[in-house]
Structures are given as structure tokens and as C-alpha cells.
Amino acid sequence: MNQVKSRRSWSLIVGLVIISTITLVTLISLVWLPYPIDNTDGGRLSPPSWSHLLGTDKLGRDLVARLMVGARIALSVGFSAVLIAGIVGLTLGMAAGFAQRWLDESLSALLDILIAFPTLLLAMLIVAARGSSLTSAIFAIGLGMSAIIARLTRLLVKRVLAKDFITASRASGTSWPRIIVLHVLPNIWPTLIVSFALQFGLAGLAEASLSYLGLGAPPPNASWGSLLQEAQATVMTSPIAAIAPGLFLVALVIGVNLIADGLREIADPTLRRSR
Template identity: 40%
Template sequence: MAEATAAQTAPDRPGRLREFWYYFRENRGAVIGLWVFVAFVFVAIFAPLLAPHGPTQQFRTALLQPPFWQEGGSLAFPLGTDAVGRDMLSRLLHGARYSFYVGIIVVTIAASGGIIVGLLSGFAPKWVDTIIMRVMDIILAFPSLLLALVLVAILGPSLTNAMIAIAIVLQPHYVRLTRASVLSEKNKDYVTAARVTGAGLPRLMFITVLPNCLSPIIVQAALSFSTAILDAAALGFLGMGAQPPTPEWGTMLAEAREFILRAWWVVTFPGLAILITVLSINLMGDGLRDALDPKLKRS
């Protein structure tokens, strides 16, 4: 009888995933961004199957051919071709793979290093914390793209070195965010209870405190994903990222600069790909913030 009464009076709360989706879907822009991002991931995974041609295959009889709806266009090249006869659609589809790869690698490196350093800073003695944070402040004092350019110039122009440089530039954001979350959590009762029961420092950092600091880090990771794609495209445009003939969107823009006036499609489509992808991820990040931040949830 007591069990039945308890079951009736217990609050019927949805699961965490259902609750997350309830708050996430209230932001319509975030839902649209999620579906666009899912499409982006699908294209990145299945690009070799979706692309009608190879990304570096050249058709010398179809140089700067316009899209199919313009005079002189052809359905064989739906979005036209570039200056050396490569299919724009195929290069855009394969470019999604590089952008997704850049986002995953950069966020993984930046978040992993930033979380570890942030945890150490939050639990370290005052003087160690001060040194770590001053180093982070120095890195943040430089414009991010300029610092990335300097690092790539030192390491050498390549997509791999560009990803390393972008990860280093983004890492201080994770350090500061993790440290702030740790400082707000480590003096709470559940952490004190864990200390009393004999939990060591590594267990306190990674098992007790870190799970309660993940919400803002997840939001930062989503926003950093779009920043990584944008910075990689910027470095590629400046010739310091992926090198030709790699079908990376920023590199495609760099190769098309001299044809802006007479072949609009070679510049427009890579630019739109970058714009739509970054915008969708930013919208999704806003939705994640709304769903994961308790202060933003409606009662």
C-alpha cells in the first residue's frame, strides 16, 4: 500500500533525453540547424557515392561551364565546372568531408587539452592557477586568425598544421570555461562528501566534478566546431591551409578569385556551403545552450 502511494505521489518526470529534446525543440532555428547539420554529416559520409565525378577529375572540353540552368550548362555538371574543368558539385560534396574532419579533430584536440588544463587550474594552488590563466590571457590577447597564421607559417602550410594551429587558438576558451565551472562546483556538498569518503584528486576531478561541468563545455564544442570550419576555410583561402587540388571550400575560393566577374558559380557555391554549414551549427549551438542551461529553462 505504501509503495502504491509513493508511486502515485512521485513526480512523473520525463527522461533526460526527452527533457533535453523538449527544451531544444522550442528553439525552431536550432531544430532547422540540426536538420541541416544532419544533412551535412550525411553528405560528408557518403560523398564518394553522391558525387557524379571524382573531385580532381578534369574535363578539358568543359572549362568554366556554367550551371545547368544557364545557357551553355549541362546536367552532366549540375553546378558547373571550374577553370580546369573539375565538377563543382563533386568538389563541394567532397569538401564537406574535409570540413567535417577539421571540425571533429580541432574540437577533440582543443576540448581534451582545455578540459585537462582547466581542471588542473581549478584544483591547483593559487600560484599555479595564476600562471596558467595568465598564459591563457596572453594567447587570447592575439587575434585568433592572426595567431593561427603565425603558427601555420612556423609549422608549414598544410591542412594538418592548420588544424593544430586552430586547436591551439581555441584551447584557452575551454580552459577558462572549465576552470570557472570547477570553481563553482568544487566547494559544494557532494564534493565535500567525496573528499570525506577518501576520494583522491584524480577521482574528484574526473569522476565527481567534471560530469557536472559538461553542459557549458558541450555548447562551447558546438560553437567551436563552426569556428574551426570557418578558420580552416580562411587559412585555405590565404594559401596556408589545405593545398590544391584538395577540394576544401576555402581553397576552392582561393583558386576562384580571378574568375569572380566572369564565372560567378566558382565563388558563390563554396561560399554558400561555408555560410550554410557555419550558420546551421551556430543555430544548433544556441539550441544546446537553451536546453542545457538550467537558467534558461522555463518553469
């Protein structure tokens, strides 16, 4: 049991180190970049050197500066999309979980349609309606994720409500609002927090896919997805331009997964067996 525990806290620490690094890079990018994002003085496709640590792209822009801006975009998309999904998804999911049958069934049908609808297609529709921007991408990703969070919340709420301790609590005269605060939220939280963390990483990936397709942040903003797309044509001559943003994306997803694993243990005392 001790081994399990130490492995879990270890994963939390590694995850936190990875995500803090990305966050730190983001914060630095707000006040300092090695070169302005649209500076093309570096020469086209120059290899890594002291003046351009990771070289330049085909327009001569510094790759480090573009990666730093990419971190900023990935994090802000992750946070905003999870925030939207959290608010919309939790509200809908709780409503469906507590609702009478007809409301529950119509909400569930709506969620199923939203989940079956590909996020990319949804994003294209939103971009077509609102124009290509970071906000459109966040909106599309957040909406797609809301349905997933809502369905999970509904399931978790239903499962908790069926438990004896809810009946026991009602039998002792506890009111519904108090039961939600005391029993329902704490019991669905360990699973939800993991899902939020995973969705955070997935939002970063989804934004990269949208940007790769040209549906995300418009140029000169450099999301990791658009960096990958731009590097595609020159991947043989300058592989680092594709490898670096790819590694950052992988690090982001692995980082939040490790944190999710660690958080789960903190939120759920039954996983902390003391004897």
C-alpha cells in the same frame, strides 16, 4: 514556457537536419564523386548544366565534386580541432581551476598569451615550420581553441567550486574525485557543450580563412576557403562558384549554433521548467 521549449527543440531539429545533410554529403564523397577532383574535361567556367549541376571552375573542374570534398575537409577539421581543444583545454582548465594560486596564475598568464596571439599568425608559424598541410591547419586551430576552452573551463570550475553545494558535499565526507564526477563535470557541461559546438563551426570558418590565404589544405584538395579564393577572380562571370561554398560555410555555422542552443537545454534541467 512551452513556447520557449518548442522553439528550442525546433532549433535542435533544424540544426541537426543541416549538419546531417553536410555529414551525408561528406560520407557520399568518400565513395562517390560526380567527377574525379582533378578532372578538367568540363570546359573552363561552363555554366550550370545537367552534366555539371553547378558548372565548372576556371580549370574546368566540376564544382559539385569540389564542394563535396570541401564538406569532408570542413567536418574533419571541425572534429579534430574540437577534439584537440577538448582534451588540451579541459585538462589545462581543470588544472588551473583546482590549482593553488601560483600554478593557477602562471597557467592563466599562459592562456592569456595564447588567446591574445592571433590564430592566423600562429597558423602561419606552424605552417612555416611544418609545411602547408591539413594537419598543420588542424593543429594550429586546435591549439588556438584550446586556450579558449581552457579559460572557459577554469572560470566554470572556479564558479562551481565556490558554490555551497560543493561545501555541503565535502561536509558529508565526499572525496574530491567523486565530487568532480558528481557535481563539477555535470555543472560545467551545459556551458561547455555549447562552447564546443560553437567552436566546431568556428573551426570550419578558421580553416576556410587559412585555405583562402593558401595556408590550409594544399591543391588539389578543395576546401571551401580555397574555392572562395579561386572564385574571387571570376566572381562576375561565374558568381555561383563563390556563392555555393559561401552558403555551405554559413549553413555549417548556423547549423552548429542551432544544435548548441538545443543541446544546452537538454544538458541543463533548470531550463526545462516543468511548473
